[in-house]
Each structure stands twice: as C-alpha cells, then as structure tokens.
Amino acid sequence: MSSIGTGYDLSASTFSPDGRVFQVEYAMKAVENSSTAIGIRCKDGVVFGVEKLILSKLYEQGSNKRIFNIDRHVGMAVAGLLADARSLSEVSREEASNFRSNYGHDIPLKHLADRVGMYVHAYTLYSAVRPFGCSFILGSYDEDDGPQLYMVDPSGISYGYWGCAIGKAKQAAKTEIEKLQMKEMTCRELVKEVAKIIYIVHDEVKDKAFELELSWVGEVTKGRHELVPKDIKEEAEKYAKESLEEEDDSDEDNM
Amino acid sequence: MDSHHSYSQVKGVSTGVSNLFIKSYVSSKTINKLIQVHDRIFCCIAGSLADAQAVTKMAKFQLSFHSIQMESPPLVKAAASIMRELCYNNKEELQAGFITAGWDRKKGPQIYVVSLGGMLLSQPFTIGGSGSTYIYGYVDAKFKPDMSLEEAIQFSTNALALAMGRDNVSGGVVHLVVITEAEVKHVVVPGNKLPKFHDE
Numbered sequence: 001m002s003s004i005g006t007g008y009d010l011s012a013s014t015f016s017p018d019g020r021v022f023q024v025e026y027a028m029k030a031v032e033n034s035s036t037a038i039g040i041r042c043k044d045g046v047v048f049g050v051e052k053l054i055l056s057k058l059y060e061q062g063s064n065k066r067i068f069n070i071d072r073h074v075g076m077a078v079a080g081l082l083a084d085a086r087s088l089s090e091v092s093r094e095e096a097s098n099f100r101s102n103y104g105h106d107i108p109l110k111h112l113a114d115r116v117g118m119y120v121h122a123y124t125l126y127s128a129v130r131p132f133g134c135s136f137i138l139g140s141y142d143e144d145d146g147p148q149l150y151m152v153d154p155s156g157i158s159y160g161y162w163g164c165a166i167g168k169a170k171q172a173a174k175t176e177i178e179k180l181q182m183k184e185m186t187c188r189e190l191v192k193e194v195a196k197i198i199y200i201v202h203d204e205v206k207d208k209a210f211e212l213e214l215s216w217v218g219e220v221t222k223g224r225h226e227l228v229p230k231d232i233k234e235e236a237e238k239y240a241k242e243s244l245e246e247e248d249d250s251d252e253d254n255m
Numbered sequence: 256m257d258s259h260h261s262y263s264q265v266k267g268v269s270t271g272v273s274n275l276f277i278k279s280y281v282s283s284k285t286i287n288k289l290i291q292v293h294d295r296i297f298c299c300i301a302g303s304l305a306d307a308q309a310v311t312k313m314a315k316f317q318l319s320f321h322s323i324q325m326e327s328p329p330l331v332k333a334a335a336s337i338m339r340e341l342c343y344n345n346k347e348e349l350q351a352g353f354i355t356a357g358w359d360r361k362k363g364p365q366i367y368v369v370s371l372g373g374m375l376l377s378q379p380f381t382i383g384g385s386g387s388t389y390i391y392g393y394v395d396a397k398f399k400p401d402m403s404l405e406e407a408i409q410f411s412t413n414a415l416a417l418a419m420g421r422d423n424v425s426g427g428v429v430h431l432v433v434i435t436e437a438e439v440k441h442v443v444v445p446g447n448k449l450p451k452f453h454d455e
Binding site: 101102103104105108110111114144 | 321324325326330332333335336337339340360361375
C-alpha cells in the first residue's frame with residue numbers, strides 16, 4: 001500500500017488528509033530494507049533467529065550483533081536502522097533495571113514491551129525529532145508465566161505473538177512460520193526450524209553471504225537469555241542446509 | 256509479630272504507644288498498627304507512627320498504580336520493595352520500620368522486614384517493637400515451619416500475650432489479621448481475653 005504523501009510527510013506532527021502519519025510509515029519502510037529477524041515462541045521457551053548480511057569479508061565474525069540481552073531473562077532481536085535499535089536496547093535495559101530496583105523482581109515482558117513502546121511512540125509525536133527506524137522482537141521465559149513474545153514497531157504499538165518476522169523477507173518468513181506447530185514444540189526442536197527458515201528466506205542472488213545469529217531463552221537455559229551454544233547451532237545449520245538441498249532435489253525430480 | 260504457615264499468614268500486633276520523651280505516656284491502647292496496602296498485603300508499622308503512616312500512604316498509592324499497570328495483584332515482594340525504596344532514599348528524615356506481609360499467587364504467603372535504614376529481608380516469621388525483646392526465646396523455641404492456621408494463630412496470640420505481660424509499654428488490645436488467598440480476616444482480642452501465663 002505505497003503512496004506518496006507529498007506535502008504531508010515532512011514531519012511526524014502532521015496528519016495526511018486520509019488520516020496517516022507518513023513519517024511513521026516511512027520509518028516502517030526503513031525496517032523493511034533491513035535483513036530478516038524472526039522470533040518464535042514454543043511450549044517451553046522462545047527462539048530468535050537473525051539473518052545478518054555480511055557486507056565485507058573483513059568483518060570480524062560475531063561482531064555487529066543484532067540480538068541483545070535486555071535483562072537476564074529477556075532477549076531482543078532487531079531489524080531496521082541498527083543505531084536506532086542499539087539506542088532502544090539501552091532504553092529497554094534501563095527500564096528493566098529500574099523496575100527491578102523499585103519492585104524487587106524481574107520485569108514482566110508485557111510491561112517492558114508497553115514501556116518501550118510508549119518511548120518509541122513519544123518520538124512519533126513531534127516535528128523536532130524523527131521516529132525510530134527499527135522494529136524489535138522481545139522474548140522472555142519465566143517459570144510462572146511461561147514463554148512470552150512481543151513485537152514493537154516504529155509506531156510504538158506492541159502485540160504478543162506465537163511467531164513473528166520483521167525485515168525484508170518477513171512475508172516469506174511468516175508463511176514458513178505458519179506451517180509450524182510451535183505450541184507443541186520444544187526449544188531444541190524449534191532451534192533447527194528457526195535456522196531452516198532463515199536459510200529458506202535468504203536471497204542468494206541479491207545478498208551474497210550471511211551469518212546466522214541464533215539465541216534462545218527457556219526451560220533449556222533455566223530462564224536465562226543466551227546465544228545458542230556452538231554445537232547446537234552447527235547442528236541446526238546442518239539441518240537447515242540439508243533441508244534446503246532436499247527441497248532443491250525434489251524440485252529437480254518434479255521437473 | 257508475623258508468622259506464616261503453608262497457605263496463609265497471621266499478623267499480630269499489640270498496641271501501646273509511648274511518648275518519645277522521658278515522661279512515658281500511653282496516648283492510646285487500642286490503635287490499629289496494621290495498615291492495608293493492598294487486597295492481600297498488610298504492613299505492621301513501628302517507630303514514629305506519623306512517619307510510618309506517611310510512608311504507607313505513599314506505598315499504597317504506588318502499589319495501586321503498579322498493580323493496575325501490571326493488570327494483576329501485586330507481589331508481596333514488590334510491596335516490600337516499594338517500602339524499602341521509600342525508607343532507604345529518605346533515611347535521613349524518617350524513623351519508621353515495617354513488617355510487610357501478605358499473600359500472592361506466585362510465592363504464596365510471605366513476610367518481609369523493612370527496617371529503619373531500608374534493609375529488606377525475607378523471613379519465615381519475625382517479631383518487632385519494644386515488647387519483642389521479651390519473647391525472642393519463646394518464638395525461637397516454639398516456631399515450627401508449616402504450622403496449620405489454628406496453630407499459627409495460637410502461636411502469635413501466645414507470643415503477644417507474653418510480651419504484653421512483661422513490657423510496661425505494651426498492652427491494651429491485640430489486632431490479628433489473617434490473610435489467605437480467599438479472604439482477609441481482622442480479629443481484635445482485648446487484653447483480658449488473652450491466654451494467661453504464670454504470675455497473672
């Protein structure tokens with residue numbers, strides 16, 4: 001649904017005649033230019049996967065992370081303008097830390113998503129600032145409340161999800177995610193599926209090399225958000241690559 | 256004093272207020288020092304009652320707001336943490352200590368001591384106030400974890416009666432609040448209806 005908002009799109013404090021705030025919509029376009037990030041909630045945890053495009057062979061492996069630790073039990077995967085995302089991860093960290101300082105316990109994820117969403121929303125109200133050009137997915141696991149997954153977009157709105165995708169291949173990723181029965185899966189099973197989805201949606205032609213960033217939080221990590229251990233990640237990537245080859249083979253058979 | 260057993264809490268306070276200055280004067284024998292800060296969370300107050308009332312008033316407001324934002328009843332730990340922040344950040348001006356106790360869905364019955372300077376400590380049972388010095392031996396000997404509700408009420412009442420029997424500035428009336436998941440019961444026991452011990 002693209003349209004040019006000539007004249008009504010110069011500042012976030014202006015509505016267009018058909019009731020849209022174009023600056024916020026343009027911010028969402030910035031997210032769509034970035035590579036894909038997905039988050040899926042399963043029976044006993046949450047898994048994040050990010051397709052990190054490698055623009056130069058000189059990059060150090062593992063640098064330029066797109067998955068952040070917000071609190072011990074909360075992880076955040078981002079897409080869009082990375083600088084904006086980093087600043088928001090700091091904001092989220094302060095929110096979580098202040099909550100713990102005031103109330104003595106871990107911040108519930110819904111509350112964190114609401115608070116950071118409010119912060120993001122504040123930047124859509126004034127002409128003096130621009131909206132944040134990033135969306136992010138927050139995930140956590142708690143013994144009592146179980147796994148939780150929320151996504152916040154540049155308008156400041158947040159929804160709870162069982163699975164969501166942001167970035168350039170979000171539509172393709174969503175289709176793949178919908179095929180999964182995530183409510184019955186465990187984190188260990190889900191890690192492989194997340195890796196597979198990232199490999200599927202990666203466009204070999206347009207974007208050459210990419211690095212897969214995988215993280216999880218759940219019963220398997222005792223409620224701590226961590227990067228997936230190297231051996232499990234390698235197993236997941238192997239599964240992903242093999243699944244892709246199988247599909248290629250079956251395509252050939254069909255031909 | 257406070258004790259909790261497997262599914263509920265019993266808080267008991269005996270009141271006797273004395274003037275801070277040399278001439279001891281009991282301004283009231285019947286005031287209720289158990290302040291409700293939320294549906295299932297109460298605070299026993301001690302020290303300067305003016306300060307304690309001011310702090311609990313502020314805590315009640317903050318807790319109510321927090322609970323609405325969370326869309327669920329607050330954790331006892333959250334209530335105690337709010338009290339602690341208020342006591343610690345204003346320690347120069349305040350002279351009040353609290354026992355915050357109640358029931359929440361996550362951990363069931365809990366007791367937290369928030370001391371004068373802002374220390375927060377979780378305990379299975381606790382005693383405080385001027386009369387408490389006389390009953391440390393009794394409560395240490397008689398407390399058992401996982402008492403039944405009746406045993407807990409009896410334990411609290413006995414302990415308070417003993418303290419009131421020995422402390423000259425404790426006495427009057429015993430206020431008991433029993434907090435369970437289902438309800439909160441406030442029981443008032445006049446001094447002459449308390450259990451009698453040796454020498455009375």
